[in-house]
Amino acid sequence: MIRLSNIITSITVLLLSFGLASGIERFPPPDFESGYEQPSPTTPHPRQDVYEYIDVVVLLAALGLSSYLVLRKRSRRAIFVLMVFSLLYFGFWRKGCVCSIGAIQNIVLSFFDRDYAVPITITFFFLLPLVFTLFFGRVFCAAVCPLGAIQDLVLLRPFSVPNWLESGLRLFAYFYLGAAVLFAATGSAFVICRYDPFVSVFRLSGNFNILVFGACLLLISVFIGRPYCRFVCPYGVILRQLSRISKWRVTITPDECIHCRLCEDSCPFGAIREPTAEWSAHDYNKNRKRLAFLLILLPVLALLCGWVGSSLNEVTSRMHATVRLADRIYLEETGKAEGTTDASLAFRGTGKQVEELYTEASDIQARFGLGGWIFGGFVGLVIGFKLIGLSIMWQRMDYEADRASCLACGRCFEFCPKEHARQQKVNKKIGKSQ
Amino acid sequence: MMTENNNSINRRHFLRDSLWGACLAGLGGLAGFSVGKTSKTNTVWQIDPEICIACGNCATYCVLEESAVKCVHAYAMCGYCRICFGFFGPEPFDITEGAENQLCPTGAIKRTFVEDPYYEYTIDESLCMGCGKCVKGCNTFGNGSLFLQVRHDRCLNCNECSIAAACPSGAYKRIPANKPYILKRVDPVRNNTAGRTPLRSRRFSNGVDHA
Numbered sequence: 223m224i225r226l227s228n229i230i231t232s233i234t235v236l237l238l239s240f241g242l243a244s245g246i247e248r249f250p251p252p253d254f255e256s257g258y259e260q261p262s263p264t265t266p267h268p269r270q271d272v273y274e275y276i277d278v279v280v281l282l283a284a285l286g287l288s289s290y291l292v293l294r295k296r297s298r299r300a301i302f303v304l305m306v307f308s309l310l311y312f313g314f315w316r317k318g319c320v321c322s323i324g325a326i327q328n329i330v331l332s333f334f335d336r337d338y339a340v341p342i343t344i345t346f347f348f349l350l351p352l353v354f355t356l357f358f359g360r361v362f363c364a365a366v367c368p369l370g371a372i373q374d375l376v377l378l379r380p381f382s383v384p385n386w387l388e389s390g391l392r393l394f395a396y397f398y399l400g401a402a403v404l405f406a407a408t409g410s411a412f413v414i415c416r417y418d419p420f421v422s423v424f425r426l427s428g429n430f431n432i433l434v435f436g437a438c439l440l441l442i443s444v445f446i447g448r449p450y451c452r453f454v455c456p457y458g459v460i461l462r463q464l465s466r467i468s469k470w471r472v473t474i475t476p477d478e479c480i481h482c483r484l485c486e487d488s489c490p491f492g493a494i495r496e497p498t499a500e501w502s503a504h505d506y507n508k509n510r511k512r513l514a515f516l517l518i519l520l521p522v523l524a525l526l527c528g529w530v531g532s533s534l535n536e537v538t539s540r541m542h543a544t545v546r547l548a549d550r551i552y553l554e555e556t557g558k559a560e561g562t563t564d565a566s567l568a569f570r571g572t573g574k575q576v577e578e579l580y581t582e583a584s585d586i587q588a589r590f591g592l593g594g595w596i597f598g599g600f601v602g603l604v605i606g607f608k609l610i611g612l613s614i615m616w617q618r619m620d621y622e623a624d625r626a627s628c629l630a631c632g633r634c635f636e637f638c639p640k641e642h643a644r645q646q647k648v649n650k651k652i653g654k655s656q
Numbered sequence: 657m658m659t660e661n662n663n664s665i666n667r668r669h670f671l672r673d674s675l676w677g678a679c680l681a682g683l684g685g686l687a688g689f690s691v692g693k694t695s696k697t698n699t700v701w702q703i704d705p706e707i708c709i710a711c712g713n714c715a716t717y718c719v720l721e722e723s724a725v726k727c728v729h730a731y732a733m734c735g736y737c738r739i740c741f742g743f744f745g746p747e748p749f750d751i752t753e754g755a756e757n758q759l760c761p762t763g764a765i766k767r768t769f770v771e772d773p774y775y776e777y778t779i780d781e782s783l784c785m786g787c788g789k790c791v792k793g794c795n796t797f798g799n800g801s802l803f804l805q806v807r808h809d810r811c812l813n814c815n816e817c818s819i820a821a822a823c824p825s826g827a828y829k830r831i832p833a834n835k836p837y838i839l840k841r842v843d844p845v846r847n848n849t850a851g852r853t854p855l856r857s858r859r860f861s862n863g864v865d866h867a
Contacts, residue, residue, distance in 0.1 A: 249735025249799055251842075256771040261778070263728045265837045268700050268808035317812050324815045329686075332693045339695040349687055356679055412816035421814075428719040429818065467676045543826065564711040568825030571709065 274343040277316060281350055281366065284308055288365040289358040291632070293470055296641065298632040304365040305374060313368030318424040322347045322362070323369065323457040324415045326399075327406035334407040351457075355464040359471050363451060363461060364630035369420050370451050373443040374631065380490035381445050388492055389608065391453040396604040399456035404597045408589055410542035414456060447490035451629060462626040472623045472630045477640040479620035486621065488637040493627035498618045506615065513613045516606065524602035531598020535590035539583075542590075548583030551576055699830040701817045705803035705840050707827035710788030710795065714804055717822040718786075724811035725786035725804050725819065727764070727779050730840040733801035736774035742794035742802045743767055743777055759789050781807070801840065808836050 254260075284304065291300045312318065320328075325348035332340045351362035363370050383391075402414045415421075419436035422428030442449050451458050465471075474485050474494065485494060501509070531538075539545045543565075550566050553559035555576060562570075569579065623634065635641050703714075703725065714725035739751055743765050748757040753767050764783035768776045779802075786804060794802040820828035831838070 248797075249737055251732065251734065251799075252736050252774050254771060254774070258770050258774075258776075260731045262732075263730060263839060265839070266807060266809035268698075268811065268813065268833050268836050271696075271698055271833065274698050319812060320815050328815065329690065332690070339693055339699075340690060341698045342694045342696055343698065345687070345690045345694050349683065349690075352683055353680075356676065356683065411821060415814065415816040416818070416821070422719065425719060425812065427721045464679060467672055467679060469676065564709065564713075564824035568707075568709045568711075571825075572707075 274341070277312075278343050278346045278350075280311060281347065284311075284366045285350060285354045285362060288361040288630075289354060292361050292364055292472060292630045293358060296476065296632065296635045296644075298635060301365050301630075301632045305371040308366050309368050309371035309375065311368075312366070313372060313420070313424045318368055318418070318421040319415075320344050320347055321369070321418075321421075322351050322367070323455060324412065324418070326457060326460075327402060327412045327414055330403050330406040331409060335409055352460065352464060355461045355468060357469045359468045359625070360458075360461050360465045360628065360630050363458065364632070367451075368424070369418075369455070370448060370629065372420055372423065373440070373448040373450060376440055376443050377447050377490055378444050380447050382487070382490075382492055383446060385492070388452070389612075393604060393608060395452075395454055395456060395459050397601055398454060399459045400597045400600045400604075402456050404538070404590075404593045405541050408539075408542060408586065408593060410539075413541075419450060447492075448629065452491060452627075465628070466625045468625065471625055472628050472632075474621055474623055474634045475638045475640045476644045480640065481621065482639060483621070484639065485634045485637040488634040489623070490633065491627060491629055491631070493624045493629065494634065495618055495622050495624050497620055498616060501615055509613045509615065513610065516610050516613060520603070520606040520610070523606045524599045527602030527605070528595040528598035531594035531596075531601065532591050533594070535587055535594045538594060539587045539590040542586050544579070545583045545586055548579050551579060695832070698813075698833040700806070700808060700813055700833045700836045701811065701820060701828055702806050702831045702836060702838050703804050704827045704829060704838050705805070707825050708788075708791070708804055709825045709827075710791040710804065711824055712787050712789070713822045713824070714819050715785045715787040717819040719812065719814060719818055720810065722810075723786040723819075724806055724808075726781050726784045726807045726810075727786065727788070727790055727802055728805045728839070729777060729779055730801045730803065731776075733799050733840060733842050734777065735799050735801075736770060736776060737798065738773045738775055740767070740775065740777055740794070741797035742790035744793075759793055761785075761787065761789065765790060777802075803840050805837055805839070 284307070288301070288304055291297060291304060312321070320343070325344045328338075328340045328344045329348050331338050351366070354361055365371070398414075402412075405411045405413050417432065417435075419432065419439045422433045423436045423440070439450060481497070486496070488494065540549070547565050547569055550559070550563055551569060554562065554566055715723050718724055741759075743759060744751070744757055745759045750757055755763055758765070762783045762785055764780045764785075766778045766780060768778070770776050788804050791802045791804055794800055817828060
């Protein structure tokens with residue numbers, strides 16, 4: 223028995239292929255005699271551009287305030303209040319979109335697709351935190367990013383993550399950044415947005431799997447400080463590198479370190495580095511040899527990973543809808559798959575040649591081949607540099623916040639006795655002036 | 657020994673400072689490059705009704721509980737038929753407004769008598785869930801005056817629209833926010849299929865021209 227819906231679909235296809243859209247009017251619009259007035263469809267307007275500009279101004283103000291609170295005021299409480307504000311404004315009010323993390327993809331896409339223009343607000347969301355990080359360290363992470371804020375708020379019972387695990391997990395963020403750039407550059411998908419764990423929490427609706435993922439991550443955040451920021455966030459990767467060379471930086475003590483070790487365990491993100499011991503001559507020589515070996519290994523690793531990334535292009539290119547469609551059409555044409563999908567039906571409705579689709583798909587696949595070299599090379603370099611970093615002898619005299627890992631949350635300030643002395647001095651001054 | 661140490665610190669500072677300058681210059685360059693690639697107006701997602709096949713994904717894939725996509729009626733194209741294929745199911749028991757005869761799963765289309773033999777069909781947006789069943793019916797057998805549009809009073813304008821990611825025909829595109837709708841009109845020039853954008857490849861393009 224042929225079902226009615228099948229008949230309707232086949233007629234749809236038939237009509238579409240004959241150009242339903244070309245303005246055939248099967249039933250001429252009537253001339254009304256009763257004085258009936260024809261309504262016209264309503265067109266409710268989107269959010270006005272003015273509000274988008276206000277968002278940029280709020281971002282700028284929050285970044286400025288955050289820098290002041292972290293570097294001058296040195297008050298965890300004030301940072302906390304700003305963090306709550308950012309969570310409410312950028313998170314729950316603005317529904318978490320567009321965010322600086324996702325803006326990476328828009329910027330990347332604009333490099334590779336000449337037809338794509340980034341709205342100016344997104345450009346600002348991408349650039350402003352970077353500029354501030356270059357000057358003041360990761361003040362964006364401290365109190366402006368709503369994703370960081372929501373994790374920071376629930377951090378009640380922090381456990382420290384062992385160093386080797388922390389370093390290992392962190393590599394994932396680099397790979398994620400690479401993948402996000404690859405898929406954005408090829409115009410396939412915005413993976414950062416697709417797998418953003420907290421945006422559905424901000425909206426209290428969305429894809430069920432992502433909601434569960436977000437809830438799990440929040441649960442983990444109770445015990446492990448900011449897991450998304452440390453191990454996943456692709457924007458954090460860029461901020462880390464810029465923070466290494468920032469003009470000003472977070473210092474645990476406002477004065478000279480007295481090595482009292484009180485701050486040692488105060489950081490829930492494992493960003494406080496102890497003073498280094500001198501390496502023995504034996505260790506030194508061993509590490510020097512290892513370093514030389516790793517430097518030679520670096521290009522080999524990059525090339526190897528590049529080759530792997532490139533040869534995986536048949537898998538990675540399936541993120542692109544055209545490639546998926548071409549695959550499906552090929553299966554249908556060769557009789558390997560029965561029936562049709564919505565996409566293949568829609569394609570046949572356009573009347574486009576199958577060969578044209580195949581060429582388009584193989585072009586995209588070739589682009590994924592080239593992109594795979596770059597992505598793989600990047601992964602190789604990241605692993606290589608990580609290994610090299612482990613073999614270099616770093617010198618530290620004091621307890622310091624690691625420039626790259628420090629999220630400028632300000633928790634360590636009040637653990638420093640010197641900070642208490644400073645606060646007292648400040649209070650005395652205020653008392654005198656009154 | 658002391659001086660040597662100082663030298664190495666100075667050298668390190670110099671390297672760090674130049675790297676810092678290079679990064680700032682890089683960001684400046686990025687900003688400069690972006691200026692040529694930015695659009696002042698924001699962009700919004702919209703469905704091109706000429707490409708849309710009314711598959712029904714709009715009703716289920718939106719991140720909102722109730723989809724931002726609704727059916728829109730271009731009255732000027734409507735034939736005001738007594739038997740509307742957007743309103744009645746494939747095999748209606750009777751040509752009346754009874755729920756059992758209707759195609760719309762939520763009863764969002766209102767059928768009112770205008771004058772013999774014409775009936776007006778209005779969409780109650782608070783009931784419409786954007787499934788596109790009526791759109792399919794109207795496109796197949798009628799004038800195609802019903803079509804789906806993203807309603808911007810509801811749309812959150814996600815950076816990646818999750819319906820767009822699931823759209824089988826690539827009908828979603830970004831368009832400037834000051835002209836946020838692609839309405840169907842009785843206009844043979846616009847409806848000409850020759851000027852269509854190629855399937856899918858321009859999903860992220862937002863129609864802003866670059867010289």
